[in-house]
Amino acid sequence: MTQTTPPASPTVLGVMGLKGSRKEQYNSRADKLFEVLFGKDYKLKEATPNLTLLKNIIDSIELQYLKDFSRFKAVFKNESILSISFSPQLGYVLGFSNPNNVYNNEIAKYGCDLRGGFSSFAIYAKGLTENMIVGNSLSSLLRVVSISGAVPGEYNEKIYDSPIYARVLPREINEIEVELRTMDNGRLVPFAFGTVHIVLIFKKVINF
Numbered sequence: 001m002t003q004t005t006p007p008a009s010p011t012v013l014g015v016m017g018l019k020g021s022r023k024e025q026y027n028s029r030a031d032k033l034f035e036v037l038f039g040k041d042y043k044l045k046e047a048t049p050n051l052t053l054l055k056n057i058i059d060s061i062e063l064q065y066l067k068d069f070s071r072f073k074a075v076f077k078n079e080s081i082l083s084i085s086f087s088p089q090l091g092y093v094l095g096f097s098n099p100n101n102v103y104n105n106e107i108a109k110y111g112c113d114l115r116g117g118f119s120s121f122a123i124y125a126k127g128l129t130e131n132m133i134v135g136n137s138l139s140s141l142l143r144v145v146s147i148s149g150a151v152p153g154e155y156n157e158k159i160y161d162s163p164i165y166a167r168v169l170p171r172e173i174n175e176i177e178v179e180l181r182t183m184d185n186g187r188l189v190p191f192a193f194g195t196v197h198i199v200l201i202f203k204k205v206i207n208f
Contacts, residue, residue: 060078
């Protein structure tokens, strides 16, 4: 029987993505945050940033859900906080029209979308088939897959009775590179876990 050492509990900065481990130095994201909170010369003070103050600032930010309006509301209990910013994806999920500047007591303009607008994704295979017209550009698109009705943590299987055939470009194929990207801005689909199975059908074409 082998006894393993339990992993160390994450630090406050580690959870925030500001520091990978206890021995690791602060990253650039942490430096920018500390400059705002403690001044640009905080490194010259040879003092560790006050984590208690940092935690109090984080705890003073609340996102309240208003059931009557089906909207989120940002509430700051610390008067020194003028505004906060979210990533574009998180801002879309929460429904804020301007995620870069969300002010105190601001109510989201739109209802929340916990799926983040992710209802389908596209399958690409670079250099495998002829490009087809997608919007206003040419792309190596194989198919668009809908994930409507999918349950997180469960397999979502799609079987197409009418496959889409595209002309294969190379005469010999050593490897196939497939990319699964979102339909909004072409981001790679961030699968958290699980295995993706894709079946490609190759059909010989007889030219008369």
